[in-house]
Amino acid sequence: MSTASHATNDATARRGKAPAGERVADWADGRLGIYSLAKANMRKIFPDHWSFMLGEVALYSFMIIILTGVYLTLFFHPSMQDVTYSGPYVPLQGIRMSEAYASTMNISFEVRGGLLIRQIHHWAAIVFIAAMLVHMMRVFFTGAFRKPREINWLFGFLLLVLGMFTGFTGYSLPDDLLSGTGVRFMEGAILSMPIVGTYLSMFLFGGEFPGHDFVARFYTIHILLLPGIMAGLLVAHLILVFYHKHTQFPGAGRTEKNVVGMPLLPVYMAKAGGFFFLVFGVIAAMAALASINPIWEYGPYRPDQVSTGAQPDWYMGFSEGLIRAMPGWEINFLGHTLQLGVFLPLMIFPLVLAAIAVYPFIESWVTGDTREHHILDRPRNHPVRTGVGTAWIAWYMVLLLGGGNDIVATHFHLSINAVTWFVRIGFFVLPLLTFIATKRICLGLQRRDKDKVLHGRETGVIKRLPHGEFIEVHEPLSQEKLYTLTQHEQPKPIEVGPEVDENGVQRKIGTMTKVRAKLSQGFYGEGSQIPKPTAEEHVEITSGHGHH
């Protein structure tokens, strides 16, 4: 206590001379403790790699969405009140529409810059979800989700799912013909739910579809409920990134015990802060050059009208693919109807997403690894994980393709039935093929790494020896390169152990133990990794005269 008060006196004594910035900081420190905070964080080290900016793109597009979204709320009327259009857009004059649609027209045609902000908002949403997905793939393929980051992986996953639904509720707000069709689809999907379907639909729409309520309700969900939850998750996500410190790619001098990079102040602050402006600038330019969601072309929503080629925003496309590819199975029994053709896709939709979300937990159970990991994996060194990830992408992509089966059919002059059947079969077969192909490519790359380590880099220089033989000169790798290519560990698969113990008595081995051992064999067995070169092999080859 006495030392503390002594320090305060010192500070008071110097107050007259201290620069203004320092005096403000002193004031804040006395109330917020900012000096201790800054001590730990101001020169915090961040490793650098291009792929680390993918998450930043997501973060910044979220901020852009919030900024532009606040602006849009100033002009948008979330009301389904029936009005007759009398604005400047001639083709719609005299047409009846909801106030929501009319106010979106107002934003687009009468508020100066309104169209720009609307388009920035929509483009940023599209970029946001794409960036989250790609960021998630980076985290997946490099194994960055491993301990201690599993919870942050889940936070990120929740952000992706909530982002999709925030997007959906957002583009439904203008109550135009395209988005209304999407809402109608959602109503049909809700109706397909056994027992509760009709009740949920009535409660959501305040009666029969479309009713007079859903725009106002979606508005609350879109601007308050979901973004509020997302903002909380986002802050938690970032706090954990700070707390865990960033992962880094393997390389000379980089260990599990350190983090190598450049300090927050000034480098990272300038780069990351600057990057916000780069992302915002590019999205603003997109909004200037490329039209998005031109609702005046679609017209106001009417339940008896539809346009051809109706497509949701891209991130909802895979659920659209599920619903389009599903055969129209419908079961009638005991006076009830179960529309599997809609209900099954509705159930598979979360499963597709959950499949990628639970993977880190499956992997950690199979490997039994309880250590912290901060050095990223090179994807090739984990052929099974990389295979699972690409298989999931193939799964997602085939559904995305299915979601646009009409577009694919018309653009490539294919039969829509053929496209749909391709998706139906591809849903089961493509992930498997992708897994096998990816795993083989990974193993091939591992072999190449091994070859490079042992025999050096191919220089492309051909040398003719005195006796006429031609050889290619191989250049030995640098120490850094050798380390990078060999630093990874190659775990041995878990063994179940003998069926009988040393006394010849049958051992009880649980099914789960067996499954785990089998999976472990699949992950790290002989077929799943190429043994990396040992130091002995390297010494043997490099010490001799052979260069082959």
Place this chain on the structure above:
Amino acid sequence: MSSQPGSHEDMSEEKFPERAHKHEGTVAVAESPFADPGLPPHEPRRQDIDERAAKRSERTVALLFTVSMLATIGFIASYVIFPIDKIVYIFPFGHVSALNFALGLTLGLALFCIGAGAVHWARTLMSDEEMPSERHPIEAEPEVKAQVLADFKQGAKESQLGRRKLIRNTMFGALAMVPLSGLVLLRDLGPLPENKLRHTAWRNGLQLINMNTNQPLRPEDIQVGSLTFAQPQGFSEGDPNYQSELAKAALMLVRLHPQDIKDKRELDWSHDGIVAFSKICTHVGCPISLYEQQTHHVLCPCHQSTFDLSDGGRVIFGPAGHALPQLQIGVNAQGNLEALGDFTEPVGPSFWERG
């Protein structure tokens, strides 16, 4: 990482025999060609050693920031100068709003140049020397953990929650029940479904009104090969429930040659080859709007469910689960088409109570 001896005693080793093996041969590790050589020395950039290059970078950054300022002035000028309804032709974007184009590009440029300036500054002038910083395990030290567990036990004991079972159980009960109030409050979000989805506005004797002309449809209005849309007589766009009623009652009519109609009931319910089907797809409720006159197939543009209008609205392809409901029609005394009742089954997507 794996070649640093003794760097991870705190980790469970036994499952990773390869690494354990490396630890045995410490001597080999020390001489290993694969050992971590440590951080490579910092290579100075041009700007670090050549002040002229650094000056050039400085000027580039300042130029970018200046362009940003000019772009913002351009933004404000565009806002004032361009009328909102001015459309200009700009290759290759076509006819675009001049205001949107100018505002977006100037704003984009103003933002982008700030970003580009900051990044260029960081990359060329700020120190690019990589430095290591230590990590510490997330897990608490055993003493800390022991202290926390002891504190928790002490706190739990002082609360007497474990000992006073009555308090514990009633508290859980109260906490479990109180959210029910919130759930009950949601009841008035909407009415109960009751029979709402089973009926449409169609009744016996209601004339079919052409959606395009708003006039009663006569049989001669409907030509072979075209799709005609109709709504019930008495519908008005101003009705408060117009949209919800139309979402069920929307009707499409085609004229077929009576001999082409394969389904007997369909023939019975038709008038002179004119058949009326619900326009609302039985899949998820999109309005069907594409008609193929050669085959009498209609296609829902949303999910490509295809129905055969010459065969009772049967599903030919796609995800729909059952045939399109047909409306029985006839002609009234004035010679106009009229409905002879409501649909006999619910229209639109299936639901649990449909049966």
